Amino acid sequence: MPDQEITLALKATPTETGFDIIAITEGEAKGHGITFSRDVLMSAMPLYNNIPVFIDHSDPMQGQSVRNLAGTLSNPTWSDQDGGIKLQLTPAGPAKDILLAVRDDAKANPTVMQWVGFSSHLFAKLNKHREVTEITRVKSTDVVIDPARGGKFLSAYLGQKGDNIMSEKEKHDPEQEAELSEKSAALELQGSNEIIAQMQSDQQEQHEIHLENLRALLDNSLAGSKLPTASQTAVRKPFEKMLEAGKTFKPSELKEAMNDKRAELAELSAQSVEGPAQRGTYGNMFTGEEQFEAALADLLGAPRPEGTEKMKVRPLSGIREAYIAATGDVNLMGGYYEQFTLVSANFPSTVADLLNKLLVKHWDDFGKAYGWWEKIATTEHFTNLQDIKWIKTGTISSLPTVSERGEYQELPLGDSREVSAWGKSGGYIPLTIEAIINDDIRAFRSHPKEAALAGRRNISEKVAAIFTDNSAAGAALQDGGALFNATAVTTTGGHANLLTTALGTTYVAWDAVAAAMYNQPLPVKDDDASYIGLGKKQAVDPKYCLVPRALRGAAHALFLPRWASSVEAIAAAGGPDFAGVVEPLTVPEWTDATDWAAVADPMLYPGVMIGEIFGLIPQLFSASRESDPAMFSNDESRLKIRQFLNVGVADYRPLHKSNVAG
Secondary structure (H helix, E strand, C coil): CCCEEEEEEEEEEECCCCEEEEEEECEEECCCCEEECHHHHHHCHHHHCCEEEEECCCECCCECCHHHEEEEEEEEEEECCCCEEEEEEEECCCCHHHHHHHHHHHHHCHHHHHCEEEEEEEEEEECCCCEEEEEEEEEEEEEEECCHHHCCECCCCCCCCCCCCCCHHHHHCHHHHHHHHHHHHHHHCCCCCCCHHHHHHHHHHHHHHHHHHHHHHHHHHHHCCCCCHHHHHHHHHHHHHHHHCCCCCCHHHHHHHHHHHHHHHHHHHCCCCCCCCCCCCCCCCCCHHHHHHHHHHHHHCCCCCCCCCCCCCCCCCCHHHHHHHHHCCCCCCCCCCHHHCCCCCCHHHHHHHHHHHHHHHHHHHHHHHHCCHHHHEEEEECCCCCCEEECCCCCCCCCCCCCCCCCCCCCCCCCCCEEECCEEEEEEEEEEHHHHHCCCHHHHHHHHHHHHHHHHHHHHHHHHHHHHHHHHCCCECCCCCECCCCCCCCCCCCCCCEECCCCCCCCHHHHHHHHHHHCCECCCCCCCHHHCCCCCECCCCCCEEEECHHHHHHHHHHHCCCCCCCHHHHHHCCCCCCCCCCEEEECCCCCCCCCEEEECCCCCCCCEEEEECCCCCCEEEECCECCECCCCCCCEEEEEEEEEEEEEECCCCCEEEECCCC
8 A cells, every 4th residue: 555645734832942843643633534653653753853844835836945945843752741753943944034933923922823833744654444554754844824734833732642532522611712722733733644744755865865975975085085095994984974873964074084184194205296287186086076077977978078087986877866966956846955966066067068078979970971061061160250251262373474573463363252141050958857857868868969960960951952052053153143054154154064964874974064164264353354264274073973862873883993894895984984083972952863963172172161160060058057057947957059050152163063854
């Protein structure tokens, strides 16, 4: 039978320091039909130690907020007079002033006790006779108006041991009405079991997790401290005693103890550390944050931070453990609780740094399938987002002769430049609370792979579109002509780089394209019509053949290296043997099954241009703050992905297109 969730109203007496509270008494819980025995209650006393007290019940959607923390319950003792567990409530936390004000008003004005009280939450096991056999969890206590089951502040506790059942006389005697009202509140404390259990159980679980994480921190810190074994033992001893007693310590206290031990050893040995600075405080010591990053890198499958590759760390059990260690959010409420953190690390930022390393790896992996554009494009780095004017190559085709004592003449430069604008692409990846609760490490590992694929395909699509925009003629250039057209180059806007011949199974079509590109005149004085088309030949054959998937087999048959048995075999294939000279590239985004293109070596004559300002690989970074590293309003922390790109054309001459009618 699952644990029963129980909400109880508590009996409280204002004191000089806070309140004395009767948490629960033996006997029947009025209104619930269940019974608590003395033995069960005495066994449960440790569960009531260090329980948080909040102002008002938690929001059922958002949970309890640290802003409502008003105090703690402590020092559970058994009261023979009351037959129950007695606790001290000490105001503490952001909302303690509210609790102190209620205490003062309750002492000065007894009518306050009729409306304000405590409601507590626990979980218990019941047998078939509705008898409580064990209290399993005690979660928290809330200060509320009209607490569950009628609990109030009481100026004196009037409860009785035993069955806690009022006689008929007690119920109807007017002279005892005030006393019975107080006694009723105390009795109903035992019966409403639905809020206290969960919160108190979570508090206990939180404390146990915190202790376990501190044990791991102690082990890992000492293991990586490079301190002698005897010194490690000396440092460990007081902290182990604290953990065995159920007490916690701050990571800074452990770090200070290790630093003190190092200083002691340094003084004894009278040695100084020379040479370049080492990681950590002493020698090759690693900080807790570095150990955490190394363990998290192992969990995500990412490369470790530099210098920590050989460090031994305790493996993390999952992303949930990592999240709690860095945020202290043991209740997974979506917040940052510094007092419970085990490492001083910004969780989303640390995850983002490691995922960026994975992104780079996946970027390289996807280059095999979507990196065709890297071979035909020229990439340049920029420091601003102003429109780019791309520089052409070959505007000075040769230097004229200068006679002895002759005058140097101005060189006719082809200075008209193509212009293109920047574009920004991106989105965000959510690190959801659901993925953390479910320990879904696969979801975290998949994010950089998705980002790498999206970034690769984004560039692939933009470069592919250069050849297919404007009904496969390309965008208009500065001279007024479309990128690809069949107009003679002696005419303004004429590019003579468009044919309609199919690729075929021989070199006939390719040789015609190669000859057209070879014979392209270099630019000379673009603003003077008398120079158009009169430059020297470009004299470069295309190096790459761009095809859709439908033509990949034909392109491979033509251009992949093969043995020719004779000169006749080459001639039979259509002329010059381009096998091994031309590299076929498949363009994933092209859907036309017959169109193809040719591109010259960009090292000689750049045609397709890509501008980047933060690198080609998408940026992946955290959008959270260290003081609020966990959740946005949607229970998610966001990793932003952003990519700035400028894709354009510097010159039409290194590019050729064949648009074949279907």
